[in-house]
Each structure stands twice: as structure tokens, then as C-alpha cells.
Amino acid sequence: MSDNSFGKLFRVTTWxxxxxxxxxxxxxxxxxxxxxxxxxxxxxxxxxxxxxxRFTTQRREPDEVKILSGVxxxxxxxxxxxxxxxxxxxxxxxxxxxKDKFRPGxxxxxxxxxxxxxxxxxxxxxxxRETASRxxxxxxxxxxxGIGIQIKGALVQIGEHKINRDNWDWDQVEQNPFWCPxxxxxxxxxxxxxxxxxxxxxxxxxxxxxxxxxxxxxxxxIYGKLDSDLAAAMMTINAAKGVEIGEGMNAARLTxxxxxxxxxxxxxxxxxxxxxxxxxILGGISNGDEIIVRFSVKPTSSILTPRKTVDVHxxxxxxxTKGRHDPCVGxxxxxxxxxxxxxxxxxxxxxxxxxxxG
Numbered sequence: 001m002s003d004n005s006f007g008k009l010f011r012v013t014t015w016x017x018x019x020x021x022x023x024x025x026x027x028x029x030x031x032x033x034x035x036x037x038x039x040x041x042x043x044x045x046x047x048x049x050x051x052x053x054r055f056t057t058q059r060r061e062p063d064e065v066k067i068l069s070g071v072x073x074x075x076x077x078x079x080x081x082x083x084x085x086x087x088x089x090x091x092x093x094x095x096x097x098x099k100d101k102f103r104p105g106x107x108x109x110x111x112x113x114x115x116x117x118x119x120x121x122x123x124x125x126x127x128x129r130e131t132a133s134r135x136x137x138x139x140x141x142x143x144x145x146g147i148g149i150q151i152k153g154a155l156v157q158i159g160e161h162k163i164n165r166d167n168w169d170w171d172q173v174e175q176n177p178f179w180c181p182x183x184x185x186x187x188x189x190x191x192x193x194x195x196x197x198x199x200x201x202x203x204x205x206x207x208x209x210x211x212x213x214x215x216x217x218x219x220x221x222i223y224g225k226l227d228s229d230l231a232a233a234m235m236t237i238n239a240a241k242g243v244e245i246g247e248g249m250n251a252a253r254l255t256x257x258x259x260x261x262x263x264x265x266x267x268x269x270x271x272x273x274x275x276x277x278x279x280x281i282l283g284g285i286s287n288g289d290e291i292i293v294r295f296s297v298k299p300t301s302s303i304l305t306p307r308k309t310v311d312v313h314x315x316x317x318x319x320x321t322k323g324r325h326d327p328c329v330g331x332x333x334x335x336x337x338x339x340x341x342x343x344x345x346x347x348x349x350x351x352x353x354x355x356x357x358g
Contacts, residue, residue, distance in 0.1 A: 138339025205330025225284025246279020
């Protein structure tokens with residue numbers, strides 16, 4: 001299978017399957033002499049790992065990362081860094097009854113059509129388990145970006161229930177199981193998801209990721225646009241079905257006067273903006289403002305409600321997906337979105353320096 005890598009100078013390749021012995025990534029192009037430890041990577045993986053609340057899959061994976069190469073005496077060496085995360089709580093028997101059936105909403109049918117073979121145990125390579133590798137790579141990307149660039153994500157909508165943006169508080173994000181910036185929405189989501197979970201169903205969500213401190217100049221015109229690479233990166237996340245930059249789809253409702261981000265000179269004598277409808281990117285190039293990306297994820301396709309499908313023999317049948325699944329995969333997609341933002345920005349920062357210096 002090809003196309004398991006992304007990035008140009010900061011290049012990430014992920015490997016492994018949901019029910020294999022391990023998953024991981026190889027990061028090539030990492031600059032040398034940057035300090036990195038397994039503990040620094042682990043703190044990001046701990047945000048994504050399953051089983052941390054009743055609102056996520058109860059698969060118990062410690063997601064402990066091991067650095068296999070590219071680091072010597074606590075410093076990156078400039079050679080490929082290989083990171084490994086062992087799988088320790090696979091229950092492949094949960095999928096034995098449906099190994100010949102195509103799960104609606106999953107990649108079972110398309111994988112079989114393309115390759116003529118598929119790993120039915122938890123979806124194999126198409127499982128959201130793969131995203132742990134991206135989060136590990138994102139920890140390395142943050143090292144490239146340095147402490148001046150901050151990346152934060154939050155869950156802003158579950159089903160029809162949206163946060164009140166007037167209540168946005170970044171401090172709240174770390175204090176609830178949803179990464180929710182609106183404290184008033186937390187009990188609403190708790191009650192709503194308890195009902196979804198107990199019924200054996202699932203629901204979709206919207207995640208917002210922001211990058212602060214990004215300098216102007218990252219990205220390139222036409223085919224190297226920063227926003228196009230960010231959109232592509234977010235769309236590779238399992239279950240992602242839509243991406244917005246800045247005002248996004250809502251820009252279609254605005255007039256030119258409303259949408260224009262008027263400029264002024266700040267107190268330090270630098271150009272600044274009165275608003276940020278553009279999401280920090282103009283003409284595919286960062287403008288120094290906050291970069292804002294949102295992506296939506298569909299409801300988890302593995303549900304207990306019987307669904308009509310067909311099997312590998314071409315027979316019509318019904319299917320019920322057992323096992324341990326997220327009632328809302330959007331919760332654990334927050335650190336994944338942060339990681340993809342970090343990887344894309346690290347790649348573009350290195351590309352900018354290679355062409356323009358600095």
C-alpha cells in the first residue's frame with residue numbers, strides 16, 4: 001500500500017494496523033540537536049489514548065511510545081526517527097462474526113475492491129488507532145516550531161449542540177473529558193452522549209484547531225498553499241468529512257465589506273488586522289494572525305443497531321458491530337487535529353527557511 005507518507009521536508013510515514021503487534025511512525029527530515037525525550041512525546045499521546053472516560057472506547061491501551069532511532073543522548077541526530085507504540089489490548093475475536101460482511105460507513109468494501117484483501121480486525125489500517133502515530137509525530141513537529149508557536153484544539157459541536165463562543169475559555173479545555181472551552185455545555189454533552197452511548201449509537205462532531213504565534217510568510221502561491229495543505233491534512237484524519245479555514249462556509253453569506261479583514265499599524269509598528277475572517281492565511285500564505293481550522297467528523301460507523309449490508313459472497317444480510325467503539329470519535333480527534341496542524345506548520349516552516357532564509 002502506497003501513500004502512507006505526508007510532508008516534504010518534515011516527512012512523516014505511519015505504519016501498523018489496529019490489531020497488529022504495534023503501530024508507529026518514521027519522521028524524516030527532523031533537524032539535528034533538538035532535545036527530545038519519550039516523556040515529552042508521551043504527554044501528547046496521553047491526551048488521545050482510549051479508555052479515559054465513559055465517552056470514549058473502553059479499549060485499554062497505555063500507548064507507551066518508544067524511540068527506536070534518530071535520538072542520541074537526548075538529542076535528535078538528523079537521521080530518521082522511528083517511534084513505536086505497542087498494541088496490548090486487541091480483541092480480534094470481536095470481529096470474527098462479521099469478517100465476511102461489509103460494515104456500512106466503513107472502508108471494508110472499498111479496501112476489498114481496491115486490494116482484494118482486507119484486515120477485518122478493527123478495520124486494520126483504516127482504524128482510528130493509526131492516529132496515535134500522528135500524535136507522536138506531532139510532538140516532534142512542535143519541537144521544530146519552538147515555544148513561540150502554540151497549537152490548541154477544542155471540541156465545539158457534538159450533534160446539534162454547539163458551544164456558546166462568548167463562553168470560550170482555554171483553561172476549561174483541560175478540565176473536562178470533551179476538550180470543551182464552554183463550561184456550560186459540558187453537562188449538556190454529558191447527558192446527550194450518555195443517551196447515545198446507552199442506545200448503542202454514535203454521533204458526529206466539529207473540532208477547531210488554532211495556531212498562535214505563526215509568523216507571516218509560511219506557505220507558497222498556487223500549489224503549495226498553506227491552507228490547502230492544512231485542509232488535506234485534516235481530511236486524512238479518520239472519519240473527517242469537511243474542513244473550514246477561518247470563516248469557512250459562512251464566508252458565502254458575507255459581503256465584501258463584512259469579509260475584508262481591515263488592517264492597521266499596531267503599537268509596535270507592525271501591520272495587524274481588525275478581524276480574522278481569513279483564518280490567518282491570505283493567498284495561501286500565513287499573514288501572522290491566528291490560524292483557525294475546523295473539521296467535522298461523521299458518527300462512528302460501528303454501532304449496535306442492525307444495519308442492512310452485503311457480504312463478500314454478494315448476499316444481502318444484516319450486521320451488528322460488536323466490540324468497543326467511541327460513541328463520538330470527535331473527542332479523541334482533538335489531539336489528532338493538533339498534531340496534523342503541527343506537522344504541516346513544521347514542514348512549511350522548514351520549506352520557507354530553505355527558500356527564503358531566516
